[in-house]
Amino acid sequence: MIKVEKLTKRFGGFTAVNGIDFEVQKGEIVGFLGPNGAGKSTTMRMLSGFLPPTSGKAEVAGFDVFADSLQAREHIGYMPENVPLYTDMRVCEFLRYRAALKGVPGRRLRERVGDVLELCGLKDVEKKLIGNLSKGYRQRVGLADAMSHEPDLLILDEPTIGLDPNQIRLVRDLIRNLRRHHTILLSTHILPEVEMLCSRVIIINKGRIEALDTPQNLRAHLGQAGHVVFDAIVPDAAAAASALRALESVQSVSHRTDGEWTVFTIHAAPGNDPRESLYRHAVDNQWRVREISRPPVSLEQVFTEVTGGDES
């Protein structure tokens, strides 16, 4: 659906996007993840045909977004950051105008606008002026606009920014429902959002792609296999730690005391899960155990690791 080759954008001396390559298949939801100023919006603007690239090329649905810009744009529904809308228009009027402009034939306009109003939960505000709507509703109007001409690809730039938690949940549910009919490329700097929505993640930093994989794989590869917390009462903490270290599949062990309990943090060898052998070891030694658990590695950690931490 999207094919990007060596795409570069320079503004004067500043390189916003630096030779990125990636592909998105039909039906995927791909998350564009990166700190502010990483080049997410610039890339999306180039894909949507708004900005010409300095070099490289991009294709959407088989059309070059610059050479065959008009055909490519017919396949794209783009929602820019901050969702610019005509505040002097009514919701249904605006959607009708936009759908017509994007080539929905006159006889299908009413039906299409009705559909997107329904889908985005805008029925009760369809007669209101956009200028009087709350941020959450505006976001949904933007989304309704983006999909009004049934594009194959939706490009959504920070669809949940500036919303309250309830509205964020609504917009996320909406996006999740869209995946049946659309390929979606969305950008965000909210990590849980990516984990919840996306089948693949592109992490971009300083105009370059730092990582490109499924959220699960990214977690597994970049965040190591994760660590295991093992919490028990042992007669001698240091001796116990070295005994644990000797177990198969355990790479390193550190420990601290918490009252009479000793909390071990155990790093396993990649691809291994030491929890079962920890349990056996505890039973054999008749240790009293409070916890054996494996906290999930969040993409947050992956992200910090990839983008170089503090700068974000």
Added chain:
Amino acid sequence: MKAEAMRKFLILFGREVSSAFHQPLAYVVLFFFLIVTGFNFQAGVTLLNTGAGTVTMVQAFFNTVYFWFPFVLVFPLITMRVFAEEAKMGTIETLMTAPVKDAQVVAAKYSGCLFFYLILWAPSLLYFVVFQEITGVKAAEAVGSYVGAYGMLLLMGLLFTSIGCLASALTDNQIVAAIISFAAILGFFFLGLLSFLLPSTGTFLRELTYYLSPVEHMMDFSQGLFDTRPVVFYISSTLLVLFATFHIFQYRRWKS
């Protein structure tokens, strides 16, 4: 393909016209305009009443300072919004990622402004009808006088509207756009007035300022004196300015 392009243009044009009427400024301008042209008409009637002599009502209407004052002032007010507002609000981004050509957008915005300008002047036609009805005096010697005056009104509107659009495409700020177009239009207007200050006919400067003078053009055309030179001048310079507007519009987007 042709029909589709026309449909897109009409959709954009419709949006331009409706957005012009969605802002309070439109009604302020319409109101202000009615008052000033009404006053101008009244001044024309007074002039005829004092029996100064040889002018007709149409000539009296189109050649006074009360005509030129609102005429020059109105273009920045009509056009300042068109590009500047979309750039400022960011809606230019959704507009230009829809499958429309840049040229269609520029043409639609320009036509929208021109349409508003024509609506502004349309009621003045009624004045002459009412004048003839009540006084029984002919408002003009011949039909050519109407055609000339309104034709010139249209020709000047073509050029000055395009200058306003160009100014609006240059900036994100409506006020700045208004000031630029006001300065440009006023500068051009005063350049034309120079022809009254240069007495000797036949000199190059006199010919040039005459060629560029809206006041002279209107004076001739409202008597029904047609001259192809101003027609060519207004149409060709309009095309030039629109061409520049198109490129500036494209350039500013690509640079952003």
